[in-house]
Amino acid sequence: MLGIAHPPGYAFYTLLAKVWQTVVPIGTVAFRTNLLAAAVGAWAVTAVYLAPAELTPGWLPPLFAALSLAAAPDFWQHAIHANAHIVSGGLAATHLWLLLRWQRTADDRYLTAFAVMLGLAATHPPITLMGLPAYGIFLLAVRPPLLRQWRRLLWPAGGFLLGLTPLLYYPLRSPSAPFGPTDMRTWAGFWRHVTAQGLRVNLFHFGWADQWDRAVVFWSLLRLQFPILTIGFIVAGAVYLARRAPRPALLLGTFVAAHLLFTLNTVQDVMAYLLLPFAALSVVAGMGVQALVERFTVRRLAPAVCSLVLLLPTLRGAADLRQGVALRDFTAADEWVADLEAHFGGQGRGAVLLSDWEHLTPLWVHLYTAGEHLAPEDVRPVYISTSTPWAESVWQHIE
Numbered sequence: 597m598l599g600i601a602h603p604p605g606y607a608f609y610t611l612l613a614k615v616w617q618t619v620v621p622i623g624t625v626a627f628r629t630n631l632l633a634a635a636v637g638a639w640a641v642t643a644v645y646l647a648p649a650e651l652t653p654g655w656l657p658p659l660f661a662a663l664s665l666a667a668a669p670d671f672w673q674h675a676i677h678a679n680a681h682i683v684s685g686g687l688a689a690t691h692l693w694l695l696l697r698w699q700r701t702a703d704d705r706y707l708t709a710f711a712v713m714l715g716l717a718a719t720h721p722p723i724t725l726m727g728l729p730a731y732g733i734f735l736l737a738v739r740p741p742l743l744r745q746w747r748r749l750l751w752p753a754g755g756f757l758l759g760l761t762p763l764l765y766y767p768l769r770s771p772s773a774p775f776g777p778t779d780m781r782t783w784a785g786f787w788r789h790v791t792a793q794g795l796r797v798n799l800f801h802f803g804w805a806d807q808w809d810r811a812v813v814f815w816s817l818l819r820l821q822f823p824i825l826t827i828g829f830i831v832a833g834a835v836y837l838a839r840r841a842p843r844p845a846l847l848l849g850t851f852v853a854a855h856l857l858f859t860l861n862t863v864q865d866v867m868a869y870l871l872l873p874f875a876a877l878s879v880v881a882g883m884g885v886q887a888l889v890e891r892f893t894v895r896r897l898a899p900a901v902c903s904l905v906l907l908l909p910t911l912r913g914a915a916d917l918r919q920g921v922a923l924r925d926f927t928a929a930d931e932w933v934a935d936l937e938a939h940f941g942g943q944g945r946g947a948v949l950l951s952d953w954e955h956l957t958p959l960w961v962h963l964y965t966a967g968e969h970l971a972p973e974d975v976r977p978v979y980i981s982t983s984t985p986w987a988e989s990v991w992q993h994i995e
Contacts, residue, residue, distance in 0.1 A: 597964045598769055600776025601680075602953060603792035607762040608719040609680040625965035629678035630923070636686045637675025641666045643689035644875055648882040650696040651841055654889060656902055660829070661882025663909035665875055668821040670867050672913075677923055681868035684724045687717045688872040691727060692851065692879065696844060699738050704748060707735075711752035715759015722792070723869050726858050730850035737843045763790070774964070775979070801863045810860040817867070821874055822881070823908050829884030830877050836887035837880065852876050929958035940975040947975040948993045950986065 598614055616632045617625055645662035652658070665671055674682045690713050698706035714731070717724035735742055742748065766789070770780035779785030802810055818827060837845035852873045859869040885905055932955065940947055951959075956979055962968045970977070980989055 597774055598765075600766065600770060600773045600780070600789070602776075603788075604721060604790045605766060605776075606680050606720060607765045608716050609683050611762055611765060612683065613678075626678065626961050630676065633675055633678055633682045636682050637666075637671065640671075640675075640682070640686040640689045640875060643686065643693045644878050644882075647689070647693040647696050647879045648886070650693070650700045651837075651844055651883060652886045654886065656889060656905065657882040657886040659882075660885045660905055660909065661878045663906065663913070664822060664826055664881050665878035667909040667913035668874055668878070670817075670821055670874060671871060674868065674871060679868070680721060681865070681871055684717075684721055684868075685871035685875055687713060687720060687724050688727060688851075689875045691717070691731065692847065692876060695731065695734055695847060699734075699843065704751065708751045708755040711755035712759045715756040716762065718760060719762040723855075723858070723872065726855050727851045727872070729854050730847050733850055734843060734847040737846055766790070775960075800858075800861045802861045814856065814860055817870065818877075822877075823912055826881055826908050826912075829881040829888075831884070832887045833880040833882065833884030836883050841883075848876050848880055852880075929961075933958050933962050936975070937970070941971075942974065944973050945975065946973055949975050949977045950980050950989050950993070951977060952980055 598610065601610060613629055613632055616635075617628045620628050620631065622628060622631065641662045644665045645658045647658075648661050649658040671682075671685065674685070691710060694706050694710040694713065698704070698710065710731075739745075766780040766786055770776070770778055770785070777785055777789050780789055822830070834845065834849065837848065855869070855873040855876075859866055859873070862869065888905070936949070936959065940949075956977055959970075959977060963970055978989065978993070980986055
């Protein structure tokens with residue numbers, strides 16, 4: 597089935613998941629969608645490998661960057677279950693790689709490919725567009741007269757418009773969507789949903805006086821993702837890039853700063869939004885390893901140094917496995933649906949179940965993808981969102 601997700605709609609993820617579920621007929625629909633998260637996570641790791649590979653001919657820095665991201669618990673957790681945020685991370689990592697490749701090759705086909713991916717990002721959660729300041733500054737730093745070379749911009753502009761085409765899904769599907777808004781054929785309904793107007797209260801919640809505390813929070817979260825030595829490589833990589841590759845340093849530094857400014861002042865989905873700066877910081881960590889490699893001139897000790905460096909993400913990944921960062925034993929969602937059926941099934945109570953989307957999602961999966969049935973004379977689920985507060989909904993259904 598194809599519905600319209602909560603604001604801002606996630607058009608690209610919805611269509612991507614539908615295509616994936618159709619062409620990868622393995623297990624249940626839920627399992628396939630979990631598998632999509634793993635596949636996108638694998639691509640994000642690949643893009644993080646490719647990004648530093650554009651800056652150095654060695655294999656160790658890119659491999660260290662990729663393994664560091666793959667072993668980060670936040671990334672690991674999002675890569676093993678169905679969610680749109682891992683796609684945000686994959687898109688952002690792709691943006692960074694394509695821009696660095698464009699700089700190295702001076703081939704405008706990569707700029708067009710970047711524009712397509714940027715357009716797709718615009719049809720995904722807006723968090724993926726927080727990198728726009730970094731992208732714009734980098735483009736002008738690499739090619740200052742770019743804005744005056746309008747013929748060079750025709751293909752990228754066309755690519756960007758091509759990337760926006762998933763937005764057409766909303767007006768085409770909205771009138772008949774099984775759930776979600778039905779007024780997205782109107783400009784007002786379309787704009788209200790894609791700009792997530794009902795969720796803006798979550799943005800920039802903290803003031804200037806809170807920024808030090810937010811920085812401390814970020815340090816704590818960073819320490820949970822990377823070993824302290826890896827963080828040291830991030831610092832070394834930032835210094836190395838500033839000295840040896842100032843334009844990539846500008847891209848990565850501005851990207852991280854813009855995302856942290858937004859994410860650390862948001863009160864919702866902070867760990868999910870941090871996937872994007874963590875990906876960029878992994879690239880910087882890889883360049884920190886490059887700084888070490890260039891300083892280490894004793895070749896006979898090189899294998900030992902490489903082994904010690906790669907041991908950091910390996911141990912981090914082993915810790916993830918030991919701590920049980922996995923979902924193979926997760927049964928709470930299915931148990932909740934089973935309890936619901938046991939309590940209401942066949943009772944004819946005509947009950948109304950008011951619920952948030954976290955609890956309704958497993959129920960929807962069972963109803964819409966597993967062919968299970970919930971009789972309306974037994975219980976009728978009602979989705980509660982910011983547009984329909986709890987208290988008002990309760991009074992509306994009291995007879």
